[in-house]
Amino acid sequence: MKQVAANMAGTVINVLVQVGDEISAGQDVVVLESMKMEVPVQAEVAGKVVEVKANIGDFVNEGDILVSVE
Amino acid sequence: MLKVLIANRGEIARRIIRTCKSEKVATVAVYSDADKNMPFVREADEAVHIGPPPVPHSYLNVDAIIDAAKRTGADAIHPGYGLLSENEGFARRVQEEGIIFIGPAPEVIGQMGDKLTARRIMQQAGVPVVPGSENSLDTVDDAASVAADIGYPVMLKASAGGGGIGMQICQDEASLRQAYQSLRGRAKAYFGNDSMFVEKYVERPHHIEVQIAGDQYGNVLHLLERECSIQRRHQKVLEESPSPFLDEKTRELLCQSAVLAGKAVGYTGVGTVEFIVDENKNFYFLEMNTRLQVEHPVTEEMTGLDLVSMQLAIANGLPIAIDQGEVKALRHAIELRVYAEDPVTFLPSPGTITLYQPPVMEHVRIDDGVESNTQVTPFYDPMIAKVIITGTTREEAIERAIHAIQNFQITGIKTNIPFLLEVLSDERFREGNYTTWFVQERAANPKK
Numbered sequence: 001m002k003q004v005a006a007n008m009a010g011t012v013i014n015v016l017v018q019v020g021d022e023i024s025a026g027q028d029v030v031v032l033e034s035m036k037m038e039v040p041v042q043a044e045v046a047g048k049v050v051e052v053k054a055n056i057g058d059f060v061n062e063g064d065i066l067v068s069v070e
Numbered sequence: 071m072l073k074v075l076i077a078n079r080g081e082i083a084r085r086i087i088r089t090c091k092s093e094k095v096a097t098v099a100v101y102s103d104a105d106k107n108m109p110f111v112r113e114a115d116e117a118v119h120i121g122p123p124p125v126p127h128s129y130l131n132v133d134a135i136i137d138a139a140k141r142t143g144a145d146a147i148h149p150g151y152g153l154l155s156e157n158e159g160f161a162r163r164v165q166e167e168g169i170i171f172i173g174p175a176p177e178v179i180g181q182m183g184d185k186l187t188a189r190r191i192m193q194q195a196g197v198p199v200v201p202g203s204e205n206s207l208d209t210v211d212d213a214a215s216v217a218a219d220i221g222y223p224v225m226l227k228a229s230a231g232g233g234g235i236g237m238q239i240c241q242d243e244a245s246l247r248q249a250y251q252s253l254r255g256r257a258k259a260y261f262g263n264d265s266m267f268v269e270k271y272v273e274r275p276h277h278i279e280v281q282i283a284g285d286q287y288g289n290v291l292h293l294l295e296r297e298c299s300i301q302r303r304h305q306k307v308l309e310e311s312p313s314p315f316l317d318e319k320t321r322e323l324l325c326q327s328a329v330l331a332g333k334a335v336g337y338t339g340v341g342t343v344e345f346i347v348d349e350n351k352n353f354y355f356l357e358m359n360t361r362l363q364v365e366h367p368v369t370e371e372m373t374g375l376d377l378v379s380m381q382l383a384i385a386n387g388l389p390i391a392i393d394q395g396e397v398k399a400l401r402h403a404i405e406l407r408v409y410a411e412d413p414v415t416f417l418p419s420p421g422t423i424t425l426y427q428p429p430v431m432e433h434v435r436i437d438d439g440v441e442s443n444t445q446v447t448p449f450y451d452p453m454i455a456k457v458i459i460t461g462t463t464r465e466e467a468i469e470r471a472i473h474a475i476q477n478f479q480i481t482g483i484k485t486n487i488p489f490l491l492e493v494l495s496d497e498r499f500r501e502g503n504y505t506t507w508f509v510q511e512r513a514a515n516p517k518k
Binding site: 034037 | 415419421448451
């Protein structure tokens with residue numbers, strides 16, 4: 001199982017995938033916002049989404065797991 | 071003017087408080103819940119809480135700010151930069167409430183805030199503008215047709231955009247067609263105005279701006295230029311003046327064009343005319359910032375003038391106290407912006423500063439907004455401090471800048487200090503001929 005982690009600390013403003021989605025490497029899965037900047041977080045590998053931990057409005061720290069992919 | 075409310079936060083609020091104190095003008099800070107322990111709140115004579123952390127509920131909350139001014143009896147409002155500083159409606163509302171707005175007339179803010187209107191006014195005044203569309207491009211076909219006329223690459227821009235937001239480089243018609251709808255949608259969402267236009271994209275451009283000051287008697291002076299080409303994500307990281315790229319003749323033409331621009335709109339207060347300068351030193355009007363600029367200390371340290379003091383005097387209805395001939399580059403000045411961000415990816419790094427120790431050195435000025443134990447929150451801009459260094463020569467200023475930034479200790483959050491050091495040590499920077507592509511080109515070829 002591979003995990004997609006937050007690339008910076010910030011607020012989750014959009015979750016672009018659901019459990020069961022097939023995603024490709026490089027696809028945007030979550031959008032974070034911090035300090036007036038919106039930053040998409042991309043999956044590094046392709047696979048099937050098995051868990052979405054990020055919810056819109058959550059504050060996450062850099063390195064926190066957002067999505068798990070199988 | 072007896073009491074100024076500062077509708078801003080962080081380092082710029084402190085900066086304004088400093089001049090107000092020296093001129094015996096009382097100050098009122100406004101603050102959100104996130105900022106209640108910040109130095110600027112303590113340093114103002116009075117402080118009024120205006121709301122929760124997100125800016126729409128606090129620093130952009132016009133009613134709360136006006137109410138704070140009335141309750142404290144402030145007779146003037148200084149908007150700082152960003153936030154409400156270039157909001158025509160806010161400036162007008164302040165005046166309607168019988169309070170002095172420290173800045174130009176609301177109409178001028180509106181005219182310059184609309185990039186298409188600004189282009190038109192400047193063209194009529196004889197200020198060169200980047201070749202591009204005269205009118206709003208309401209369909210993608212209109213945009214493609216104008217772009218074909220002026221030639222690719224072009225910059226597709228939102229008329230209401232600015233500060234690096236709402237623009238995209240298009241290399242060909244396919245990329246223009248792809249960018250048009252999404253950029254227009256974002257312009258509508260961010261600015262409530264989806265007017266679009268295209269400009270010729272200038273390759274390897276220099277971003278050089280001219281500080282101006284105008285009073286209520288029609289006098290407009292320039293306070294020389296600032297070289298601002300070191301940018302990441304279209305935002306400035308290091309500014310210096312005089313620009314190492316300009317020769318005396320181009321400098322004079324550029325500064326005179328800025329004066330022309332100021333006179334064309336009857337500018338009152340301090341403002342900045344931004345230009346794009348190409349490799350052959352042709353320059354074009356880009357936009358006008360109708361406010362105090364983040365990098366104003368570069369001009370202050372170079373010329374010995376106090377720009378906030380000039381703002382207060384102009385707002386008080388006084389004529390500008392100096393003549394053009396008295397404005398001189400006395401020193402070379404460099405400003406380094408310290409951001410709470412990753413030094414490689416430039417992504418924001420909010421968190422708590424555990425140790426904060428700026429350098430204390432001669433010829434080094436620190437304008438900052440934080441201290442040890444300050445929580446740098448994700449709600450606001452990542453800039454936490456500015457280091458302004460002067461020298462008799464550019465070389466001396468660079469050497470002092472390296473020494474200063476090496477002695478700036480910040481722990482607990484990531485900062486761009488390692489990146490600033492790399493820029494200052496880079497041969498291409500030291501040679502002085504660098505463009506807005508510098509950061510990208512350096513990332514692609516770091517071995518220098």
